[in-house]
Amino acid sequence: GEDVEQSLFLSVREGDSSVINCTYTDSSSTYLYWYKQEPGAGLQLLTYIFSNMDMKQDQRLTVLLNKKDKHLSLRIADTQTGDSAIYFCAEVSGNTGKLIFGQGTTLQVKP
Amino acid sequence: KAGVTQTPRYLIKTRGQQVTLSCSPISGHRSVSWYQQTPGQGLQFLFEYFSETQRNKGNFPGRFSGRQFSNSRSEMNVSTLELGDSALYLCASSILAGVTSNNEQFFGPGTRLTVL
Numbered sequence: 001g002e003d004v005e006q007s008l009f010l011s012v013r014e015g016d017s018s019v020i021n022c023t024y025t026d027s028s029s030t031y032l033y034w035y036k037q038e039p040g041a042g043l044q045l046l047t048y049i050f051s052n053m054d055m056k057q058d059q060r061l062t063v064l065l066n067k068k069d070k071h072l073s074l075r076i077a078d079t080q081t082g083d084s085a086i087y088f089c090a091e092v093s094g095n096t097g098k099l100i101f102g103q104g105t106t107l108q109v110k111p
Numbered sequence: 112k113a114g115v116t117q118t119p120r121y122l123i124k125t126r127g128q129q130v131t132l133s134c135s136p137i138s139g140h141r142s143v144s145w146y147q148q149t150p151g152q153g154l155q156f157l158f159e160y161f162s163e164t165q166r167n168k169g170n171f172p173g174r175f176s177g178r179q180f181s182n183s184r185s186e187m188n189v190s191t192l193e194l195g196d197s198a199l200y201l202c203a204s205s206i207l208a209g210v211t212s213n214n215e216q217f218f219g220p221g222t223r224l225t226v227l
Contacts, residue, residue, distance in 0.1 A: 031211065042115070042201050042218030043154075088154065092210045098167055099144075099210050101154035 002026045002093050006102035013110050018076040020087050020105045025070060028094025032065065034074045035088040037104070043088065046074070076107075084109045113137065115204050115219035123225045129190040132222045136183050136204030142166075143185035144216060145177060148199040157200075160185050161208035189224075197226045 003025045012018045024032065030051050035043040049056045049063045049072070056063045062075040076083055086104040093100055116135045124130050136143050144167075145157040156169040160179035179185045183204070189196055203216035210216060 040220065042220045043203075044218070045215055090154075096167065097209050098156045098159075098169065099216075100156075103153045 002091070002095075002100045004089055004091055004100050004102040006087075006089055006105045008103060009106050009108070011108040011110065012079050014079060014081055016079055018074075018079045018083070018107055018109075020074045020076075020089075020107065022072040022074075022089030022102050023070055024072065024089070024091045024100075024102075026091055026094055026100070027067075027070065029091040030094065031092045032063075032072050033090045033092075033099070034061075034063065035090060035101075037086045037088065039085075046087075079107075079109050081109045081111055083107060115202060115217050117200075117202055117219040117222050119222060120220065121223045121225075123227060124192050125227050126192055126194060128192050129188065130192060130224060132187045132189075132200055132202075132224070134185045134187070134202035134204070134219060136185070136202075137217055140204035140206050140217070141183050142205045142208045143179055143183065144203045144205075145185070145187050146201045146203070147171075148201060148221070149195075149197070154201075157187070159208065166208050192226045194226050197224060199223050 006022045033048045034046045060077045064073045088104045089102040118133045142161045144159040159167040163179045174190045177187045199221040201221045203218045205216045207214045
């Protein structure tokens with residue numbers, strides 16, 4: 001079945017880079033997404049990548065996609081305390097068109 | 112432009128009761144999707160409505176139902192509540208149906224449902 005997995009927790013120091021990893025199973029996914037959820041708020045789309053791309057950069061965010069290993073990562077450069085949140089990786093199911101989310105990675109940024 | 116609004120924000124019910132949650136999409140958006148978020152199961156897709164028709168459905172029992180009105184507002188109903196229904200219910204709106212790069216889903220803040 002379709003499944004998306006992420007590590008649950010990551011702690012970094014302010015100014016360091018953060019790398020959040022995700023693996024997925026649906027090789028027919030056309031898009032892969034990263035969402036951010038701050039306490040008490042809904043999900044905010046951060047960035048996405050087409051499945052035919054290897055990398056996408058958007059300001060401090062870099063997404064790397066290894067389609068062979070079905071591995072996706074989100075790198076946040078110069079991590080700030082305001083980046084503390086839960087980050088969700090999601091794939092669009094090739095069969096159903098639904099968004100399949102990972103469990104979310106809680107990013108803790110220490111000053 | 113106002114974002115996606117959900118009412119109520121917090122709700123406490125007891126087992127066996129039923130509940131109705133409301134979602135008002137961004138003006139001009141015709142698609143509304145609902146998700147359930149729990150610590151154990153994470154974020155799971157419930158259903159999507161587009162132009163008053165259910166377009167897609169997740170793997171939830173029939174106690175979970177929804178509808179969409181002609182103004183694109185959507186309601187979600189859960190009947191015969193169980194303890195396990197305690198969750199954050201998120202709705203998301205988009206201009207078109209489905210999830211694509213040029214059809215971003217905008218999420219509301221959610222309704223926190225607690226079943227006692």
